[in-house]
Amino acid sequence: MVAVALFALPADAFGGRLVATGHDADSHCAGYDNTGQCHFVQVAVNYVRGGAPNPARPLLVIDCSTTGIVSTALANSGAAGGPNQVVCPSANLPAFNAIRLNTAGFSAIVVGSNSDAINRGGTADSAALIARSADIATFFNQGGGILAFAGDTNGDDPADPYYQFVPIGIGGKAVVSPFRLTPQGQALGFHDSVNGIGTNDDINCCPTHNSFQEPAAGSALQVAERDSSVPPAPETLFADGTISGGKIIKGQGVIGLPSNRKCVSRRKFRIRIRQPGGIQIQTALVFLNGKKIRVLTRKVFQRKRKVANVNLRGLPRGTFKVRIVVLTSEGTTLRGTRKYRTCTKKRKSKRPPRL
Numbered sequence: 001m002v003a004v005a006l007f008a009l010p011a012d013a014f015g016g017r018l019v020a021t022g023h024d025a026d027s028h029c030a031g032y033d034n035t036g037q038c039h040f041v042q043v044a045v046n047y048v049r050g051g052a053p054n055p056a057r058p059l060l061v062i063d064c065s066t067t068g069i070v071s072t073a074l075a076n077s078g079a080a081g082g083p084n085q086v087v088c089p090s091a092n093l094p095a096f097n098a099i100r101l102n103t104a105g106f107s108a109i110v111v112g113s114n115s116d117a118i119n120r121g122g123t124a125d126s127a128a129l130i131a132r133s134a135d136i137a138t139f140f141n142q143g144g145g146i147l148a149f150a151g152d153t154n155g156d157d158p159a160d161p162y163y164q165f166v167p168i169g170i171g172g173k174a175v176v177s178p179f180r181l182t183p184q185g186q187a188l189g190f191h192d193s194v195n196g197i198g199t200n201d202d203i204n205c206c207p208t209h210n211s212f213q214e215p216a217a218g219s220a221l222q223v224a225e226r227d228s229s230v231p232p233a234p235e236t237l238f239a240d241g242t243i244s245g246g247k248i249i250k251g252q253g254v255i256g257l258p259s260n261r262k263c264v265s266r267r268k269f270r271i272r273i274r275q276p277g278g279i280q281i282q283t284a285l286v287f288l289n290g291k292k293i294r295v296l297t298r299k300v301f302q303r304k305r306k307v308a309n310v311n312l313r314g315l316p317r318g319t320f321k322v323r324i325v326v327l328t329s330e331g332t333t334l335r336g337t338r339k340y341r342t343c344t345k346k347r348k349s350k351r352p353p354r355l
Helices: 025-029 038-050 069-077 093-099 124-132 133-141 183-190 298-301
Strands: 002-009 016-021 058-062 085-087 108-111 145-148 220-228 236-245 248-250 263-265 270-274 280-287 291-297 307-311 316-330 331-342
Touching: 016 038, 016 133, 016 220, 025 038, 025 069, 038 069, 038 108, 038 145, 058 069, 093 124, 133 145, 133 236, 183 220, 183 236, 220 270, 280 298, 291 298
Parallel strands: 016 145, 058 085, 058 108, 108 145
Antiparallel strands: 002 263, 002 331, 016 236, 220 236, 236 248, 270 307, 280 291, 280 316, 316 331
């Protein structure tokens, strides 16, 4: 049996990164209210876009301010990237709805703070985001990032619209300073120089305007910062996972492709498509070099093990691409692509050594 060495090139990600905060750090970094929090913006942007298939892709910036608050904050913080695409849904809803939300075009979506950057005189911008929440979930599940700043008066009650385009729980609790980073928030790179953590005053320089519900044990949502109320309320949340079932669940491998360090037989090249908890797979399509070769239905994933193995036998020598498209029962689409180069291993010579 001839063995094949598989060398994997970069693959599409499954699951995105989120930061949601009560800080209007974009406004402060842009100098709209008072200066500060540029390091906060830098850390948050770098985190959410860092999980994208290509973190260098532009940002989609949701900003309706006349002075370009979010873009100014991105430039001041050194996290601009670009050229980024800036759109104001309430000013041009057809243009916003026409934007293809995928990781081929963007690394992350950055939503400016309420009243300063969006929802200036109403809630039309949040309504437009909510209307595209399914598209945003698909983008997130592909590996796209999401950064939402302060919801302010439109994000201080569980029924308020600002954060409703992503499934996170709004606290509706009055915020009490001072603020304190959690160990997880410190690990992300946020600073709190007031309490001797780093050199930047990321959190106590400026007020927060919203709090969030405490994430349930085992949730993909984690707390980066809490206030001083009793019990302390989360002020900044972050997550790395997928959106399914009306919640963000921990990132779990849906698709298992052979390791690039593994040497496998052409007859044993196997793809494992798993259905982790919180996801119900309706259909999974397998493509090889652009040709659909396998369709897996819901019935396959109703088995006890909830794993489908796909054998790709007799792979040709050279370069080929495996693409997986998974459709969940909610209509969410997960995609992944990986390219391989195949090469035969050298056979061991059976001739006796020369004397």
